[in-house]
Amino acid sequence: MVTGTFEVVTRPVSRTVPAVRLSGWHRLRRGIVPYAYLAPAVALLVVWTYQPLAQTAYLSFHSWNLVPTSPMAAVGTANYERLLTTGELGEAVWHTVEVIAGMLPFTVAIPVVVALLVRRIRGRAQAVYRALVFAPMLVAPVAGAAVWQWLLDPSAGAVNRVLGTDLNWLNTTSTAQLSLIVITGWHVVGFAVLVVWAGMTGINPDYGDAARVDGATPGQVTRWVTLPLLSPTLAFLGLMTVLLSAQWTFPLIDTLTQGGPVGATTNVYYLLWELGFRSHDAGLAAAAGVLFFVGFIVVAALLTRLADRLTHHDD
Amino acid sequence: MSRVRLQGLTRRFGSVTAVDDVWLDVADGELLVLLGPSGCGKSTLLRMIAGLLPPTAGRVLLDDTDVTTVPPQRRDVAMVFQSYALYPHLSVAGNIGFPLRARRRSRADIRRKVTEVAGALDLSALLDRKPRELSGGQRQRVALGRALVRDPGAFLMDEPLSNLDARLRATTRAEIAELHRALGATIVYVTHDQVEAMTMATRVAVLDQGRVEQAGTPAEVYDEPASVFVATFLGAPAMNIVPATVVATDGGLTVRATDLDLPLGIDATTPGRDVLLGVRPEHLTLTGEPGIRAVVTAVENLGGDEVAHCRAGTHTLAVRGPRPLRLAAGDRVGLTARPEHLHLFDPGTGGRLVWRTADIATPERNFA
Numbered sequence: 001m002v003t004g005t006f007e008v009v010t011r012p013v014s015r016t017v018p019a020v021r022l023s024g025w026h027r028l029r030r031g032i033v034p035y036a037y038l039a040p041a042v043a044l045l046v047v048w049t050y051q052p053l054a055q056t057a058y059l060s061f062h063s064w065n066l067v068p069t070s071p072m073a074a075v076g077t078a079n080y081e082r083l084l085t086t087g088e089l090g091e092a093v094w095h096t097v098e099v100i101a102g103m104l105p106f107t108v109a110i111p112v113v114v115a116l117l118v119r120r121i122r123g124r125a126q127a128v129y130r131a132l133v134f135a136p137m138l139v140a141p142v143a144g145a146a147v148w149q150w151l152l153d154p155s156a157g158a159v160n161r162v163l164g165t166d167l168n169w170l171n172t173t174s175t176a177q178l179s180l181i182v183i184t185g186w187h188v189v190g191f192a193v194l195v196v197w198a199g200m201t202g203i204n205p206d207y208g209d210a211a212r213v214d215g216a217t218p219g220q221v222t223r224w225v226t227l228p229l230l231s232p233t234l235a236f237l238g239l240m241t242v243l244l245s246a247q248w249t250f251p252l253i254d255t256l257t258q259g260g261p262v263g264a265t266t267n268v269y270y271l272l273w274e275l276g277f278r279s280h281d282a283g284l285a286a287a288a289g290v291l292f293f294v295g296f297i298v299v300a301a302l303l304t305r306l307a308d309r310l311t312h313h314d315d
Numbered sequence: 316m317s318r319v320r321l322q323g324l325t326r327r328f329g330s331v332t333a334v335d336d337v338w339l340d341v342a343d344g345e346l347l348v349l350l351g352p353s354g355c356g357k358s359t360l361l362r363m364i365a366g367l368l369p370p371t372a373g374r375v376l377l378d379d380t381d382v383t384t385v386p387p388q389r390r391d392v393a394m395v396f397q398s399y400a401l402y403p404h405l406s407v408a409g410n411i412g413f414p415l416r417a418r419r420r421s422r423a424d425i426r427r428k429v430t431e432v433a434g435a436l437d438l439s440a441l442l443d444r445k446p447r448e449l450s451g452g453q454r455q456r457v458a459l460g461r462a463l464v465r466d467p468g469a470f471l472m473d474e475p476l477s478n479l480d481a482r483l484r485a486t487t488r489a490e491i492a493e494l495h496r497a498l499g500a501t502i503v504y505v506t507h508d509q510v511e512a513m514t515m516a517t518r519v520a521v522l523d524q525g526r527v528e529q530a531g532t533p534a535e536v537y538d539e540p541a542s543v544f545v546a547t548f549l550g551a552p553a554m555n556i557v558p559a560t561v562v563a564t565d566g567g568l569t570v571r572a573t574d575l576d577l578p579l580g581i582d583a584t585t586p587g588r589d590v591l592l593g594v595r596p597e598h599l600t601l602t603g604e605p606g607i608r609a610v611v612t613a614v615e616n617l618g619g620d621e622v623a624h625c626r627a628g629t630h631t632l633a634v635r636g637p638r639p640l641r642l643a644a645g646d647r648v649g650l651t652a653r654p655e656h657l658h659l660f661d662p663g664t665g666g667r668l669v670w671r672t673a674d675i676a677t678p679e680r681n682f683a
Contacts, residue, residue: 209367210400212387213471214461215417224413228404 053293059286066280079287089288091263092271096246098177099184099267103245106185107237111192112230115200116222118193130197134190141187141251148183149256170256173264180257180265184249192237199233200226235307243300246270268292316501317378317391317468318343319364324373326359326525333359335525336373341469341518344499346492348512351522352548357505358397360522361471364503366390377468388417393462394471397478399454401446407433407457408442414465432460452483459491469501476511488515509549513537521545539658543665546593546658552622552633555599558662559592561585570657573628574608580654581670590668593658596622596635601642605649607632611642625650 022030060079064072083089118129136144151158154168169179207229211221227234246267253259259266259274266274272292276285319341326334334356341347349357362368364375366387374383382390393414401410411432412425420428433439436456446454455475462470475491476484492515495502506512512519513533520530521544529541540546540554547553559572563584570577570592577592599607609625609632621638624631625648634640634650642648659668 204398204400206396206398206400207402209362209365209387210394210396210461211402211413211417212367213365213390213392213394214414215388215465216413217388217417220417224416225402228402231404 056286056289056293059282060290062283062286064282066276066282075283079283080291082284083287083291088263088266088271089291092266092268095177095265096267099181099249100242100245102178102181103185103188103241103248104238106181106189107192107241108234110185110189111196111237112227112234114189114193115196116226118197119200130193133193136187137190139187142255144183144187145252145255148179148252152179171261173261176257176261176265180249180252183252183256184245188248195237196230196233199230203229231311232307235303235311239300239303239307242303243296316343316499318376319469319501319503320374320376321360321364322374322376324360324363324375325371326356326363326368327371332525334363334370337522337525337527339520339527339530341501341503343501346495346500346502346504346515346517348516348519349503349505349522350507350509350512350519350548352507355522356525357507357522358473359525361394361473361503361505364469365392365394365471391468392471393465393467393469395458395462395473395475397474399446399458399478401454401457401461403446406443406445407438407449407460410446410457411438411460411464413461418465428464429460432464436460436463451479452487455479455487459494463494469503472502472504474506475504476506476508491515509551513549521548523548539667540593541667543591543593543660546660550595552596552635554593554595554658555630555632556660557592557594557627557630557632559590560587561590561659562587570659572630575606575627577606577652577657578654579657579659579670583670583672589662591660591662591665593660594632594652594656596633598652598656599632599634599650600652601634601636601640602649602651604651606651607649609648609650611644611646611648613644614640614642623648 059072061074061076062072063075063079064070114133118126118133121129149170152160152169154160154166154171157169159169160166167175169175203226207225208221211225212218216224246269249265249267250269250273253265253267253270254273257265259270268288269292272285272288275281275288319339321337321339321341324334324337325332337360339347349360351357359368363370366375366382366385370383374381376382377391402413405413408426408429412429415425415428429442430439433442436459438453438456438460441449441453441457446457449457455478458475472491476487479487488511491502491504494500495515504511504515516533518530519533519536521528521536523544529536529545531539536545537549540549543556547556557572557575559570559575561568561570561579563569566578567582568579568585570579570590572592575592607627609627611623611625612631613624615622615624616638619638620635621640621642623634623636623640623642625634626632627650632650634648660666661668
């Protein structure tokens with residue numbers, strides 16, 4: 001009788017293979033590559049953003065009248081104290097909030113409605129509509145301002161004639177701000193439509209199809225599917241509006257109202273400019289610049305966090 | 316559950332005809348598989364049934380109602396998309412409950428129904444998750460749940476398993492087939508996978524270039540393919556197709572090509588004609604006496620079976636049999652096939668040929 005045992009079949013054994021060691025020179029070369037790619041961008045940022053920022057911060061603690069030959073005197077926090085005790089700053093901030101609130105319909109609400117409507121048009125007509133809406137963006141702000149000044153002229157302007165009013169739009173405290181908002185809105189609405197359009201194109205059409213088969217009416221598809229999926233785009237536009245509205249209005253303020261009447265259209269950027277280049281108070285302007293910089297950082301951080309929480313990403 | 320009827324359904328995109336005059340009748344409780352290669356128009360056809368795409372011509376009937384012009388939200392069909400199309404901003408519960416929410420059902424009603432469906436699909440623990448937090452198989456079940464929650468007249472499924480890995484596909488296939496049995500649901504199921512078609516369908520419609528090449532039970536389309544296209548689309552490896560000639564001999568009709576001479580088992584005479592001879596790889600058997608004289612060029616191991624690729628005359632033939640076939644490249648072999656396993660097709664149209672004796676009293680005889 002033959003005897004034997006069962007043995008487990010041996011499987012391929014895994015052995016640790018030592019990692020390839022690079023020489024010091026090779027490791028250095030490999031490590032340096034990402035920094036080399038980043039260098040040009042970092043250099044530009046330093047030269048154009050961080051260095052002026054540092055200089056502004058430095059300047060904000062000094063008194064200087066922008067004349068190169070006159071001396072710069074250290075004044076400590078005096079500039080900030082002056083800024084915070086006079087009412088100008090608060091008023092400019094409030095005007096900025098007004099501009100932002102007034103711009104949101106032009107950058108979010110109207111573009112969504114226009115994009116939803118234009119989506120229904122097919123073929124070449126669609127491109128024509130989009131081009132028409134986008135056209136104002138291509139007009140230089142100052143050129144647009146000149147045309148609007150003419151349209152809003154109190155005696156012969158087309159706006160007064162069409163509305164049957166007798167208003168001096170740009171030189172009345174109650175209407176100057178509104179006029180600027182509408183003109184700026186007219187200018188940027190095309191861009192916002194384009195952004196919303198791009199956002200909509202990025203939504204997989206299967207979602208809308210699925211919703212329709214699931215029984216949703218076109219209105220429900222828009223409210224329950226399209227708009228939620230568009231929320232990252234809308235959050236982006238909202239953020240742009242908050243951070244950039246005051247800058248968009250700047251060329252119009254400068255050509256149409258110069259911040260008036262009685263400071264009614266002076267927002268933070270125009271105030272900054274006036275302090276620095278009208279009053280030649282470089283220290284005060286720098287202090288305002290530092291405050292706005294910090295303020296916008298805080299606002300942007302809050303909005304980004306809010307947007308992350310509220311928006312839905314299609315993945 | 317409803318009956319779905321398609322009458323002369325046609326869809327053209329510019330000069331391209333995606334779906335060409337399709338007539339199909341899907342009976343209540345039937346699982347009809349639309350099978351075809353990509354670009355054959357099967358998804359276009361499904362989208363027209365759903366109402367997502369208006370047909371260029373023809374009609375869609377649900378039960379006895381003409382729904383051709385009815386928008387999708389008012390058709391009583393549910394659809395499972397290939398991409399699943401789960402709403403990314405809604406939870407699993409929100410996704411499954413969506414059709415009920417669109418129908419303005421009460422919250423309590425929706426919650427009860429969603430819980431029930433989620434339980435049946437083993438999704439109860441995942442109701443609060445977002446689609447991006449789910450695995451592929453779980454997403455697939457949520458998509459299924461969203462269709463199941465509303466008791467539709469018919470289910471439309473667009474390649475629902477194509478994004479799953481092989482093992483999951485096999486189990487989900489069985490689950491859908493089981494669901495079909497349990498619900499007695501009418502299902503129109505689009506796939507390019509012949510295994511899904513063969514295993515799940517009560518009826519298969521094979522599509523090519525927008526036309527229905529053949530509609531029948533899985534056994535019918537496999538055993539009696541109506542055309543060369545159907546014959547070669549189903550089966551792995553594909554059916555061998557050899558240009559040949561039918562001639563009358565002393566022993567009856569015979570099909571001949573270079574190194575090939577197979578009796579058709581019909582004791583009659585007929586004028587010789589050119590045909591395409593079709594024979595499935597598993598129906599070719601190795602014999603001593605040669606009906607086909609061939610040389611083995613390669614052997615593939617499929618695990619349970621082996622496939623020997625052979626050359627006979629100028630044609631290549633695949634032979635499939637249980638492993639081991641005991642063949643090696645270079646071997647000379649004799650092959651034969653039983654008459655009932657020989658398929659003849661018209662070389663011009665690709666259509667199936669059936670034998671009909673001149674005597675009208677004799678019923679027609681089909682090869683297979």
